[in-house]
Amino acid sequence: xFYIDCPHCGRRPEDEFAYxxxxxxxxxxxxxxxxxxxxxxxxxxxxxxKGSYRExxxxxxxxxxxxxAVRDTHTYEISSTYLGAPELTDAPEGVTT
Amino acid sequence: xxxxxLPEHPSFLWHNPDPKPSYDVVIVGGGGHGLAxxxxxxxxxxxxxxxxxxxxxxxxxxxxxxxxIIRSNYLWDESAAIYEHSLKLWEGLEEDLGYDIFFSQxxxxxxxxxxxxxxxxxxxxxxxxxNGVDAEWVTPEQVKELCPIINIGQxxxxxxxxxxxxxxxxxxxxxxxxxxxxxxxxxxGVDLIQNCEVxxxxxxxxxxxxxxxxxGDIKAGRVxxxxxxxxxxxxxxxxxxxxIQSHPLQALVSELHEIIHPTVVMSNHVHVYVSQAHKxxxxxxxxxDTYNGYGQRGSFHVIEHQMxxxxxxxxxxxxxxxxxxxxxxxxxxxxxxxxxxxxxxEGMYIDCGWGTGGFKAVPGAGxxxxxxxxxxxxxxxxxxxxxxxxxxxxxxxEHGAAAVAH
Numbered sequence: 001x002f003y004i005d006c007p008h009c010g011r012r013p014e015d016e017f018a019y020x021x022x023x024x025x026x027x028x029x030x031x032x033x034x035x036x037x038x039x040x041x042x043x044x045x046x047x048x049x050k051g052s053y054r055e056x057x058x059x060x061x062x063x064x065x066x067x068x069a070v071r072d073t074h075t076y077e078i079s080s081t082y083l084g085a086p087e088l089t090d091a092p093e094g095v096t097t
Numbered sequence: 098x099x100x101x102x103l104p105e106h107p108s109f110l111w112h113n114p115d116p117k118p119s120y121d122v123v124i125v126g127g128g129g130h131g132l133a134x135x136x137x138x139x140x141x142x143x144x145x146x147x148x149x150x151x152x153x154x155x156x157x158x159x160x161x162x163x164x165x166i167i168r169s170n171y172l173w174d175e176s177a178a179i180y181e182h183s184l185k186l187w188e189g190l191e192e193d194l195g196y197d198i199f200f201s202q203x204x205x206x207x208x209x210x211x212x213x214x215x216x217x218x219x220x221x222x223x224x225x226x227x228n229g230v231d232a233e234w235v236t237p238e239q240v241k242e243l244c245p246i247i248n249i250g251q252x253x254x255x256x257x258x259x260x261x262x263x264x265x266x267x268x269x270x271x272x273x274x275x276x277x278x279x280x281x282x283x284x285x286g287v288d289l290i291q292n293c294e295v296x297x298x299x300x301x302x303x304x305x306x307x308x309x310x311x312x313g314d315i316k317a318g319r320v321x322x323x324x325x326x327x328x329x330x331x332x333x334x335x336x337x338x339x340x341i342q343s344h345p346l347q348a349l350v351s352e353l354h355e356i357i358h359p360t361v362v363m364s365n366h367v368h369v370y371v372s373q374a375h376k377x378x379x380x381x382x383x384x385x386d387t388y389n390g391y392g393q394r395g396s397f398h399v400i401e402h403q404m405x406x407x408x409x410x411x412x413x414x415x416x417x418x419x420x421x422x423x424x425x426x427x428x429x430x431x432x433x434x435x436x437x438x439x440x441x442x443e444g445m446y447i448d449c450g451w452g453t454g455g456f457k458a459v460p461g462a463g464x465x466x467x468x469x470x471x472x473x474x475x476x477x478x479x480x481x482x483x484x485x486x487x488x489x490x491x492x493x494x495e496h497g498a499a500a501v502a503h
Contacts, residue, residue: 001398012431014398015396015398019387019388020287036489036490038490040340040488043431043487044300044340044431044487045338045340045487046340048329048339048341048343049333050343050391053389055388071163072392073343073388073392074389074390075392
C-alpha cells in the first residue's frame with residue numbers, strides 16, 4: 001500500500017484510487033488515416049519501463065476525478081501528481097520526471 | 098490422499114561454467130521456460146552449444162514465486178492445443194527427466210458464482226470436450242463432494258453456483274521442475290550461467306549477433322528471450338516493442354496443516370485460487386495489482402481482499418496463520434494469451450506474455466520455442482501466438498479462462 005497525493009483531496013491511501021495506465025496517449029487525430037501497424041500501436045502498445053512512468057489515476061473513492069502521476073515502477077515512489085487532459089501528448093511545463 | 102515422502106536429493110545437479118565467447122543459441126532467462134527450451138533444443142533438435150543466461154540465480158524469478166497450478170481447460174482451439182500439449186508433456190515428465198517433480202493430478206475446480214460465470218463455464222466445458230480436453234460441469238453438491246471444505250451455502254456474498262472440473266489438472270513442485278530440466282540440460286551440454294545480466298545486444302543490420310552482459314560480450318547465432326515480466330526491458334534494448342504491461346502478482350502460504358484440501362480450487366470471480374502443497378502449506382494466489390510494477394512486491398490490500406474471499410469460501414481457513422507473502426512480476430498482454438515466436442530482429446525469438454499462467458506452460462512453451470529456434474519458423478502450436486496478431490487482429494481472447502483477472 002502506498003499513498004497518492006490527489007491534486008484535489010490531498011494525500012490518500014492507494015486503495016481509494018483506480019489505475020488508468022500510461023498518461024498522454026492521445027486519440028489519433030485521423031484514425032482512418034492510420035496503417036494497421038499504427039492502429040495496433042495505438043490500441044495495444046504502451047510503454048512498460050522499469051523506472052519513471054507517467055500514468056493516469058482516478059480518485060474513485062474521493063473526488064472521482066482523473067489526474068496524472070509520475071511514479072517509479074521499480075521503487076513505486078511517486079515523485080509528483082498533476083492535472084492534465086489525456087489529449088496532451090506530453091506533461092505540461094514545470095512537471096519533471 | 099497421503100503425503101508423499103521426499104526422495105533423496107541428488108548430490109550433483111548442474112555445472113556452473115563461465116560463459117564461452119560464442120554459442121549457437123543464447124537463451125536469456127534461466128527460469129522454467131528458458132531451461133525447458135534449452136532441454137528440448139538439445140533433446141529434440143540436437144542443438145547443444147547453448148547457453149542459458151540468468152541475471153540472478155536459476156529459477157529464482159517467477160518460477161520460485163508461482164502457485165504451481167497445471168491445467169489445459171482454455172476456451173479457444175489455439176490455446177487448448179498448446180496447453181493440452183503441455184499437460185501431456187507434464188504427464189510424462191518425471192520419466193522423461195528421470196527426476197521426481199511431485200506432479201500430482203488432483204484435478205482443478207474453476208468455480209462459478211454468477212449466472213454469467215455459469216454460462217461461460219458451460220460453454221468452456223463444451224469447447225474443451227471438442228478439443229479432447231477432459232472437462233465437466235459440476236453442480237454445487239458435486240463441488241462439495243470433490244472438495245468437502247468448501248462452503249456451498251447461500252450465506253456468502255457470492256455463493257457457489259457450480260464449477261468446471263478438469264480431473265487431469267493438478268500441481269507440481271516448482272523448484273524441482275526447474276532443477277530437473279536444469280540437470281538434464283546440463284548433462285546434454287548446455288551451459289547454465291547464473292549472475293549474468295544481459296545489458297544489450299550486438300547487431301549486424303537487422304540480425305542479432307550476440308549479447309552484451311555484465312560478464313562480457315557473448316556471440317550468438319540465435320538469441321531467445323524468455324524473461325517473463327522483464328521482457329519489455331530486453332526488447333527495448335533490441336529496438337522493438339511488445340504489447341506487454343508488467344504487473345505484480347502476489348501469492349502467499351499458510352503454516353503447515355494436515356492434508357485437508359484434496360484438489361485445486363480457483364475462483365475467477367472472487368479472486369482466489371488455492372491448493373495444499375505436499376508438505377501441508379495452503380498455497381494461495383491473489384489478483385494482480387492493477388498498476389505497472391517491477392518491484393516484486395504488491396500492495397497489502399490486494400492480499401486482504403483475496404484472504405477475505407478465501408475465508409468465505411473455506412471457513413476452516415479463518416484460523417490458519419499466514420506464513421509468508423511475496424510477489425512476482427507477470428507480463429500481461431491485452432488478450433491474455435502469450436507471444437511465442439519470431440520478432441522483427443532476425444535470429445531473435447520471444448517467449449513472453451504468459452501473464453499469470455506461465456508455470457503450467459513450461460514444457461509446452463519450451464517445446465514450441467525450441468522448435469521455433471531450431472527451424473527459424475514457429476511450430477504449429479505457437480504459430481497463432483505470433484507477435485503480429487496485434488496488427489492482423491487475430492487475437493486469442495482468453496480472459497475467461499485465464500483465471501486471474503487483469
